Amino acid sequence: MSAIPAQLAPLDDGIRQPTAYHVRKGAAGTAIQIRDFKLWYGHSQALFNINMDIERGIVTALIGPSGCGKSTLLRCFNRINDVIDGLRIEGSITLDGEELFGSKVDVISLRKRMGMVFQKPNPFPMSIYENVAYPLRIDGVRDRRILDEAVERALRSAALWDEAKDRLQDNALALSGGQQQRLCIARAIASEPEVLLMDEPCSALDPIATQKIEDLINKLSGDYTIVMVTHSMQQAARVSVNTAFMYLGHLVEYGDTEAVFTTPKNTQTMDYVTGRFG
Amino acid sequence: MSTKTAAPPVLPAAMGKRRDRTTRKSVVVKDKIADWTITIGGMAVILAVAGIMVFLLQVVVPLFTGGTVGARSSYALPHTSQRAVATLVDEYKAIATMVMADGKIVTFHAPTGKGLQAPAFDFGGESATAFGSTLDHADVAFGFADGSVRFGELKMVARVIPEVDIPSGLTRIDDRDSTDGRSIYRRLPGNQARVSSVEVTLEDPQNISDQGSAIVALDYRVSGGANAGVKSFVTVDAGGVVRLTRAESKRNMLTGKSRTVIETSLLPSLPQGTQVERVILTERADQVFAVSGNTIFRYDTRNFETPVLAETARVLPEGVKVTAFGFLIGEQSIVVGGSNGAVDVYFRLPRPNALGSDGYELVAAHRLEPQSGAVVGVSASLRGKTFATLDDRGNVWLRHSTSEQTLIRFDRKNEQPDTVALAPRANGILALEQGRAATLLDFDVPHPETTLATVFGKAWYEGYDGPTYTWQSSSGTDSFEPKFSLIPLIFGTIKATFYSLLFAVPIALLGAIYTSEFLDGRVRAVVKPAMEMMASLPSVVLGFIAALILAPIVETWIGALILAFVLIPLALVAGAYLWQLLPLDQANRLAGVPKLGFQFAQVAVTMFLSYSIAPQFETVFFGGDFKNWINGQSGNSAPFLFLALLPVSFGAVAWIISRFYGERIEALMLSRDKTGAAMLDLGRWGVILVGSLVLAFALAQGLAALGIDARGGVIDTYVQRNTLVVGFAMGFAVIPLIYTLADDALTAVPEHLRAASLACGATPWQTSIRIILPTAISGVFAAIMIGMGRAVGETMIVVMAAGNTALIDWNLFNGLRALSANIAVELPEAVKDDTLYRVLFLAALTLFAMTFVINTVAEVIRQRFRKRSVQL
Ligand SMILES: Nc1ncnc2c1ncn2[C@@H]1O[C@H](COP(=O)(O)OP(=O)(O)O)[C@@H](O)[C@H]1O
């Protein structure tokens, strides 16, 4: 998968444009490695034998019908699922070669290496500034200069600075849905994590806000390893380099986005991407 | 899948017909019925609550309305030129009597003035120059121009006879009363009649004044029983000599003969030219008050042989004379009426720099509304501190000393007043004119002692140094004045609430945070209902346990308890720091139940430690025994100040270290591995702890050297049933309530906020404190308010564990009396519609208002909270 054509063939929808970062695809190696990963919620198994290498510095999309286990898998990466009662796992997931579920893992510092953006914008009911500063505050940063800098950098990266700079002390809940989601992205990247996990970040947003978030993801890829769950195939096609298709807890097909969408090896994938899904 | 599944119901549309879209009649009817039932039910609830309010108000309002005036009758009596020396009405307002200076008695039917035959005092043609009597006028004394004194009895006799015993041939006076010429027969319900009459007896004259100098002022008291009566009287003769005489009758048990011992004491003479106009003495003959002009001369005659003129008090301005003077019931209050219309009530009180040589002083405790003319008559009620004053224009005002209110103004014009007599039950006034016109005024003043000012403000009661908030509703003696200030009770409620919340809120909130944020869902599903069960523990059981088991335990182990309060938090924090030193895989492995087990073990060990070293602790900090120390009998205050200052100095040192070295330490910690960082963290804590110990010690020594004592105020004399015990017991009642509501509020914080915070790398504790608690704060606050409402209304625990002493004092180790407890304790013995009964209803109303306000605030906050959480 090292030879990437400079000019990608247009997809059916014709929207997808190549980005500079596609060029770097595969260059930086594997960030997250999943081996024989199984997961149970109580007695019902939600993930079956997942094997997957997520590449560093690019956007990987997880697609599949609702309930197929995309969020479950994503939430395993930062172990935010830990709090669920009766959760049981088998197999391994490593981040940079370190086992995530090992007994020596400090979950708190693990989570600090991963930012997460949720389906529904979930800013804290406090000021915009405090929302972005939160990851630093919990690390005990109190120096106003460092905080100001980090907040501005994160808001600029999240393309929210221009809209928010005059109202940093306003309550974050006063922002629009799209702005709130960008604020959540700013919060997720404020402490400069390595991986950005996004669980359907645009599903609650209107098309214009979606467009902005997608542009933002494009801009951020390269700096971050981004894993994004989406149920919109167009979106996956537009922003991701690799795509994984999941179905009923199985990883059905995983590979170059273009390949998955144009020449799927699996008939289920074919049915799903062509919209003939049952 | 079973194949026998019933076929889905066939819709009318499927049958080809157009479905009828009008609502069926029965549905409409059911809807209407439901609508009405709900409306009526709701209205009924509102009406019931409003009804209770109205009922409470209707019981309470008479406390603050003065009185109602009833019938008024005026009539003429046989004309005499003499003025009456005494006027009396009997308890039933049936018969009235005037005593003349010549010993004649005019007796008449009080409502109509119909004259009755009456015996007379036979003075042998003499006329009395002075008159004195006991407060109820039953024992009278007359002084004569020859210096002699004669004693007598003037009894208003009433007995109840069956109807059949009523003699025939009575003359009807009015629709109730008839007379046989001497007595009044009044029909009573139940075929009975009450016969009222006047009886007099007169003793032989006794010579008092030497040279036969005329007696000008006289007062007379009788005390003791029939077997060993003591008659005391004070006389002032025309020569200005004041004598106090005691006649003690002793009956020999063997012979049955009685012997009278008479002693006379010459009181120190008054300044030259003093003309004593009035003199009164107390029943125990230990105080004599003589009035001349605007001055009261007070003799201290406790030592009969060597009486002293203790005080000369000018009670009115120069040129104004005391024109009326007398005791109120109980002989603690002296009413002084002036020629300028002033009506003041004086108490004899001990004062540090008293004017009196005996350490007492006459103090004007109550200055009542002045009357427009000179006050010429005072008549005191035999029940309570109500009295009537008469001015020289004939106006009669009914007043109450303690509440200082004027209850009834009976204003008359252009009359020549003679005397006034208040009926013994303070329900009628007989006012006499010179020339013998009389008026009887009926009225009803059921609650003269209560005004908003006496119930919610300070009132100056007899024997008190000044105005106070006092609750004391009953006592053994007749002359006792009930004291109905609700403030000590409201204070008691607030104190119990405050201390129990101080104990309950941190525990309940930490518990709620723990279960909602840290505890496994399955454990929580057990713990929460268990806590809610605790809330349903009957409070009488809690109170019972608190009073009979907890109170003695706390009393015995108070030292260990205080020590445990210091050591347990310290031990837990130390444990947390040590935990960080564990290798990560160990820590992860032991994180669940084992960790909880360790914590429990730690608490248990610390408690045992507190228990075992409590004696040493008490020796070091409290000079051996906590209770002696707190009562101020032993030890000095520095060790305790040290304990009390510990948290403050800990905070201060922690702040200083984090302020000046915080960044450097953080940086150092980041550069170390986990264990190294944990060591550093532990080291920092150790330094803060040692630093704060040193600081607290230094501060405590400094403050103690400045003479600041921790005792007095919040901690003071130890009583077994105290607020600490109440706090514990009430905590049991309140913690589950606050806990469960706070837990609900915390759990209601949307999961996505929790996830967002955790995903940022926050620890569960950081998430709870920085995100969950602030988001749920209004719900948590409402939980606290509802807990407070419960604590305010809580009854049985405070009844049983609080000792029920109505004090205003923040002392944690003293008892209290709460509004609710007071109602529970006193309502059973309150007589319906009397003052105590109504004041208790007022207490109920106050309690209702307090809980209403608290619950309303809680509800308003909760509504706001709900709105906000919808936003999230
Ligand atoms: N907390 C949970 N407890 C039990 N089952 C869950 C839980 N979360 C998800 N599941 C189940 O796991 C499966 C995968 O869910 P999810 O990962 O949320 O799917 P999606 O692909 O839509 O994100 C679904 O069947 C869902 O019902």
Ligand SMILES: [Mg+2]
């Ligand atoms: Mg999902």
